Amino acid sequence: MKNDWNTDQYLQFEDLRTRPAYELLNRVSIDKPETVVDLGCGPGNSTELLKRKFPSAAILGVDSSPKMLEEAKKRLPDAEFALDNIAMWHPQEKADVIFANASLQWVTGHSDLFPRLMQCLKPGGILAVQMPDNLSEPTHALMREVASEGPWTEMLSEAVKSRETIGSCADYYNWVTDQSDVIDIWRTSYEHVLVDAEGIVDWFKSTGLRPFLGPLNDQERTAYLEQYLGKIKQVYKPLKDGRVLLTFPRLFVVAQKKI
Secondary structure (H helix, E strand, O other): OOOOOOHHHHHHHHHHHHHHHHHHOOOOOOOOOOOEEOOOOOOEEEEEEEHHHOOEEEEEEOOOOHHHHHHHHOOOOOOEEOOOOOOOOOOOOOOOEEEEOOOHOOOOOOHHHHHHHHEEEEEOOOOOOEOOOOOOHHHHHHHHHHHHHHOOOOOOOOOOHHOOOOOOOHHHHHHHHEEEEEEEEEEEEEEEEEOOHHHHHHHHHHOHHHHOOOOHHHHHHHHHHHHHHHHHHHHHHOOOOEEEEEEEEEEEEEEOOOO
């Protein structure tokens, strides 16, 4: 399995994935920014929101996936995009807004990362971040459980550690407060209504399951997904109409650089 992102799979739930980006952007209050960076822009759904809100700004989408950037360029042919490792990214010039929607959970070392991103802002600039905070949810606990039970245990030992454990609200406050005048932090759990348990598996095939499926061959991948789906069905029971609720916690951080 290739390690790049499956854009079709990711965009299957585009409306639900874009909602947190929209709600994060609503808390970004800044007048006429000149430079806006979408860090981990994916297929451009969040970049499109930024362009609508800041039509006069120079907006740069940054991502480490060529496939995601290809999709983003189709969506926004006039926008600027760059292939880069978001963990190491540093702007040529300081930005007015750094927007990171569902990307920084893939980057380790947040105690160093968040102060460094604050340093990349102009005075009065804003860092706006949203991250899935679901590693303790059954969806992800079961990924690790299946990984530990099959013939792939050793092969998937690194996959279990592939995501950063999200810090507490107090952690993020402490990591940005030295450089911030205004800090807004909140945690929300979305209840996504999906067609069935298979829909939950489809959702995470393009995100959380990628590190587990990537090292496997086709036969192993099929076996892993069958075991995972069986466990998901045991936890996420059908509702009255047969649909299921996917509980999805997310952490939001908005910090304004001191002037």
